[in-house]
Amino acid sequence: MPSLTELAEQLWRGEIRTSDPQHHPFVALNQMEEVAEGVAFYKGFSNIAAVKTSDGLVLIDTGSYHPTAHQRSFDKVRSYSPDRLHTAIYTHGHVDHAYGLPPFLKEAAEKNWGRPEILGHQGVIPRMRRYNETAGYNSVINSRQFNVKTEWPTNPIFPSRTFDDALNLTVGGEEIWIRHAKGETDDHAWVFLPRTRVLYTGDLFIWAAPNAGNPQKVQRYAIEWARGLREMAALAPEILLPGHGLPVIGRENVAQALTDTADYLESLYTQTLALLNAGVPVVDMIHEIAPPPHLADKPYLLPIYDEPEFIVRNIHRCLGGWWSGVPSELKPAPRQAQAREIAALAGGPRRLIERAAELAEAGDMRLACHLADWAGDAAPESVEVHRIRAAIYTRRMESEPSTMSKGIFGAAARESAAKG
Ligand SMILES: [Zn+2]
Structure with a gap:
């Protein structure tokens, strides 16, 4: 089986494509490997990074809610390092990123390690509460979205410490910079490790057109997302670890991936804004707006998960009301x-x-x-x-x-x- 790094490079060069179901960013490869000294990357349905420090392990994201996924990601992390879990960072409160801690907490209790610090943006807590309130709806829509029967989890593990715009920490000598950026969610954060120049983007980069349009879920934030990507690019990371899909390796490639995605979102935003201001109804906008042709076919911007047409609708929803613009649909x-x-x-x-x-x-x-x-x-x-x-x-x-x-x-x- 090729290494994650080899696959990542093949994907970057266009030798394999995410439009091939085998290489879709959500495929659970269940592989883990070190991508920089002391930093390992786990590729499941959703991803995890593990950072070794002299005070214990730091996890960035924790994996998915499902017990099968729990065991798989736990075993892989433990094959990389047996060290006590010191800190876990949620990049956002989605159930495929922030619901993977149970086996780690069980282990910590059994070994008398004490509970790890769990960090998340302050919006993670209301999100988890909302998920409990809307468990029925979320079970229905996730079953529909992925065509897999979903039993929405109602047992979140809340952050033990929250942050607002930014949080810098040092764990066992390792500096960790956490930055908030609204984007796929209102509670998103990304993480930069200055020693290795590794960037963990959460779902702000997923090897697909940004999930800024999801038709069945709450508001997403396209223009704030683009700003976040530009802040990441300004740090000149060497390695990008995404929330789904494979790493991007090399300073120039990472810069290109981040700025192209920002350009893509800004273009959809600008086009939507222009038509909104001209009084064009959203039902007509979607037929007029398209991503810039030079970006539409980039291997990391293919509409394999979400679509630009849906992003336009979400930008419209963010700036305007819910009415479609068709008079009879106001009160059908x-x-x-x-x-x-x-x-x-x-x-x-x-x-x-x-x-x-x-x-x-x-x-x-x-x-x-x-x-x-x-x-x-x-x-x-x-x-x-x-x-x-x-x-x-x-x-x-x-x-x-x-x-x-x-x-x-x-x-x-x-x-x-x-x-x-
Ligand atoms: Zn995700």
Whole structure:
């Protein structure tokens, strides 16, 4: 099996691509290796960095909430170093980054090491409380997003110490700089180790178009994200360790990855702002805005997880209201009533779904799916309509590049397949 460093270099050179499912940044390689003296990187579904110090180990991120993931990442970290866990730093409160400590805390209790310090931005605590309140919703949307049945965890381990904008610490002689930057979340932080010039970005870099648009989750912050990336670049890191995916190695490569991603976000922000100020509704904006062509195909900015179209929507939501801009959608009729009316005009739900299939055949998946939804809503009990709707959404899912789109369209296909 190639080392993480070898894979990282192949990815950087474009010899392998993240659009290949085998090299998607979320693939749990379950490998760990030292990337600088005393600094090791674990590549799972989400990543972890372990830093050796004379007072014990520092973890940056802790891995995912699932017990299987817990054991895997714990074993790898322990194969790198048996030292007591001194400090854990959450880059943000997501359940794939801040919920991995249980085996370490159990070990600390068994060995009478005392509990480690757990550091997180002050926003991590309200996030974890909100996650407990919305566990049902989050189980539903994560099951849909990843097409894996999710039982949302409700047992967070809260930070023992929080910070606001910045925190500098020294643990066992190792300097650690922590900086807050809103971006994927409002509680995000990134970490810089001046001795080795290693940067740990959390999810502010994930080898994919930034997850600044997620259609099912709370507000993300594109322009603040870009600012954070520029602050990171100003420190001239030698190695970038991301929250998902593989490292970026070498000062020039790291600078390029960070500034390209900042440029990408700033461009989407500027374009959205211009149309917003011109009074263009968000439903029209999404068809007019695109990332700069010279960035759209960068290997670390492919829309394999989130998409620029969704980022535009989130920038709009940050600056404007929730209204789509379509007058009837301000106070809409129930969707089944709309669908029945449209179906009656079209000659019935069968006619609608047949036309949807024709449009799908011709490659207009966006239009095909509108008709498929109307047909499905107009005839919720029709086996035939839902059989065709399932086929259309399966095709849509297969034609889409991103996890977000595949998740939602795949769920629509399964919903109809269960009826058809
Ligand atoms: Zn993540």
